Amino acid sequence: MMSLPGEVPDVSPAAREPRAAPDRVTRVRPRRSGAGIERRQRLAGWLFLVPAIAYVLFAFAVPTLYNIVLSFEKSSPAVIGNFTAPFAGVGNYRQVFADPTSTSAILRTLTFTAGSLLGQFVIGFAIALLFNLRFPGRSFGRALIIVPWLLPLIVTGVIFKFLFQLEGGAVNQVLMAVGLASHPIDWLDNPHLGFLSILIANIWLGVPFFVVLLYSALQDVPVQLKEAAHLDGAGPWQRLRYVVVPIILPVIEVVLLLGFVFTVKVFDLVIGLTDGGPANSTQLITTWSYNLSFQQFSFGAGAALNNVLLMLALVCAPLYLFVSRHSLQRSVGSDR
Amino acid sequence: MSRVERSTLLKLACTLAALGCLAVVLFPLYAVLVGSFETTNELFSRNYHWLPQAPTLVNYRTVLQAQSSHIASSAIVGLGTAALALVVSVPAAYALAKYRLRATAVLVSVLLVAQIVPSIVLATSLFAVFHWIGLVNSYPGLILADGTYAIPFAILVLRAFFFSVPNETMQAACVDGASEWQTFARIVVPLARSAVITVAVFAFLNGWGDFIFALTILNGNTIEPITLSIYTYLGDYSQNWGAVMASAVVAIVPAATMLVVAQRYIAAGLTAGSVVG
Numbered sequence: 001m002m003s004l005p006g007e008v009p010d011v012s013p014a015a016r017e018p019r020a021a022p023d024r025v026t027r028v029r030p031r032r033s034g035a036g037i038e039r040r041q042r043l044a045g046w047l048f049l050v051p052a053i054a055y056v057l058f059a060f061a062v063p064t065l066y067n068i069v070l071s072f073e074k075s076s077p078a079v080i081g082n083f084t085a086p087f088a089g090v091g092n093y094r095q096v097f098a099d100p101t102s103t104s105a106i107l108r109t110l111t112f113t114a115g116s117l118l119g120q121f122v123i124g125f126a127i128a129l130l131f132n133l134r135f136p137g138r139s140f141g142r143a144l145i146i147v148p149w150l151l152p153l154i155v156t157g158v159i160f161k162f163l164f165q166l167e168g169g170a171v172n173q174v175l176m177a178v179g180l181a182s183h184p185i186d187w188l189d190n191p192h193l194g195f196l197s198i199l200i201a202n203i204w205l206g207v208p209f210f211v212v213l214l215y216s217a218l219q220d221v222p223v224q225l226k227e228a229a230h231l232d233g234a235g236p237w238q239r240l241r242y243v244v245v246p247i248i249l250p251v252i253e254v255v256l257l258l259g260f261v262f263t264v265k266v267f268d269l270v271i272g273l274t275d276g277g278p279a280n281s282t283q284l285i286t287t288w289s290y291n292l293s294f295q296q297f298s299f300g301a302g303a304a305l306n307n308v309l310l311m312l313a314l315v316c317a318p319l320y321l322f323v324s325r326h327s328l329q330r331s332v333g334s335d336r
Numbered sequence: 337m338s339r340v341e342r343s344t345l346l347k348l349a350c351t352l353a354a355l356g357c358l359a360v361v362l363f364p365l366y367a368v369l370v371g372s373f374e375t376t377n378e379l380f381s382r383n384y385h386w387l388p389q390a391p392t393l394v395n396y397r398t399v400l401q402a403q404s405s406h407i408a409s410s411a412i413v414g415l416g417t418a419a420l421a422l423v424v425s426v427p428a429a430y431a432l433a434k435y436r437l438r439a440t441a442v443l444v445s446v447l448l449v450a451q452i453v454p455s456i457v458l459a460t461s462l463f464a465v466f467h468w469i470g471l472v473n474s475y476p477g478l479i480l481a482d483g484t485y486a487i488p489f490a491i492l493v494l495r496a497f498f499f500s501v502p503n504e505t506m507q508a509a510c511v512d513g514a515s516e517w518q519t520f521a522r523i524v525v526p527l528a529r530s531a532v533i534t535v536a537v538f539a540f541l542n543g544w545g546d547f548i549f550a551l552t553i554l555n556g557n558t559i560e561p562i563t564l565s566i567y568t569y570l571g572d573y574s575q576n577w578g579a580v581m582a583s584a585v586v587a588i589v590p591a592a593t594m595l596v597v598a599q600r601y602i603a604a605g606l607t608a609g610s611v612v613g
Contacts, residue, residue: 048520051428052443056487070461138351141357141358145361151587154545154563154567158567158570167380268547321448
């Protein structure tokens with residue numbers, strides 16, 4: 001399944017209202033000395049955090065930092081496990097940027113991301129608008145539409161590989177049955193169609209996410225505003241363009257941001273569907289980095305490419321923190 | 337046409353359009369399900385069969401023989417990931433929501449940024465680190481790696497939930513003489529049951545569905561979860577699509593089961609922050 005954002009930042013008006021939060025410390029002060037209680041509570045708080053801090057250091061901080069070290073080392077399978085690789089300067093980066101497969105994987109990742117987001121947004125928004133209307137069966141439909149999201153991503157890749165088979169693939173069979181194609185299309189052995197295949201599969205994969213979040217934003221648009229616009233003579237398109245979109249714009253920004261973060265990470269889907277082929281024509285940064293590290297055992301070059309990917313993904317970090325600011329501000333301790 | 341007739345027609349059109357969307361979205365899954373009951377020869381005939389012409393269980397027999405140990409491995413990894421996520425996340429989320437600590441904003445920011453780090457970046461380094469400390473090819477290693485999907489998400493979702501637990505509840509426990517740990521374990525965690533289940537379900541699915549860490553951290557045949565085995569199976573026997581489709585169905589079963597059993601928790605998880613913020 002797709003990894004999820006833990007917190008879709010608050011954008012609803014209710015979330016911004018300050019909560020009445022009585023201060024526990026002052027209330028219990030009569031029982032013991034205030035300073036003692038505060039110290040005891042702070043200690044308990046830190047103890048509750050110990051496993052998480054240890055985990056974050058072990059599983060995020062160390063690997064991310066070690067990846068930087070690795071990218072400046074001349075590493076080989078013999079030394080990968082014992083940290084004795086010689087220093088390589090910027091050799092790995094030079095190698096990556098001189099390698100046409102790497103540079104085209106970087107460019108392809110950008111095209112793939114832009115294409116996916118465009119497709120996912122347009123289709124997802126259309127479906128969300130549809131489900132926002134009242135009609136029989138819509139809650140059932142909404143429950144089913146999230147199914148693609150819960151599948152293991154590698155399984156999705158394999159499923160699409162099956163659908164796109166030249167002979168016997170369901171896509172070709174259906175296209176021919178309805179008369180849209182006269183002969184089977186060779187989706188996976190043609191470099192251009194291979195890229196189109198991973199794009200289609202990824203759009204399919206991401207649409208439910210866009211539908212779920214955009215739908216819940218549409219549900220929060222006050223009915224009175226739409227009615228007022230209606231009375232003022234605004235047509236459906238004008239109501240959408242000038243009333244609905246401005247209100248849900250913060251959610252649209254968040255969804256696109258999270259979609260970007262998901263899409264630059266895509267790996268399983270491509271490995272399952274095309275394995276980066278034909279002739280490396282569907283390699284993304286992730287899949288090519290895997291190839292460099294784990295198939296060519298060029299861990300240094302893989303790490304250098306990883307850092308390019310990390311930079312690309314982290315471009316979003318300040319934006320992500322910015323849209324999460326309400327949640328962050330809440331944390332500065334007024335709650336207890 | 338009267339107003340009523342028009343609105344009935346409009347509703348009918350909406351239902352049809354929604355059915356059309358669902359058909360496209362669900363078609364790949366339908367095709368896999370049908371394919372899993374067909375022989376490979378039948379699958380690759382020239383015409384598409386909307387239903388298996390001669391339903392057969394031969395693929396499932398093949399899969400259950402070949403895959404039962406992989407299914408068990410995936411279950412171990414899924415359960416382990418869920419357990420790890422709960423042990424690490426529940427106390428941390430409680431501390432980040434209910435204690436006044438100077439580091440809270442920094443830690444929450446770190447968790448938000450951690451979610452952005454691509455798994456391939458972690459996988460390359462974790463492979464080296466695990467090699468060093470002897471965790472390559474082991475369940476603990478794989479589970480620790482799979483926690484990277486689940487733990488930041490779990491902490492942030494649970495924290496959002498803990499905000500909704502009234503402070504008075506904890507004050508009452510404190511006045512009654514409960515320690516901080518007792519308040520947490522006996523009062524707060526039971527209150528958070530539904531959020532804890534949501535997080536556990538997602539962590540299980542993360543562990544069950546993981547491919548990238550299984551591919552990089554496991555390099556022998558001793559442990560092979562079903563995601564990895566489908567991939568290797570496809571490489572080795574790419575002719576036997578019927579069996580591949582049956583394995584895909586088997587790999588989907590937990591997700592489908594959870595969708596039915598825990599639907600309300602899943603819906604809660606998917607819209608987590610935007611609802612409970």
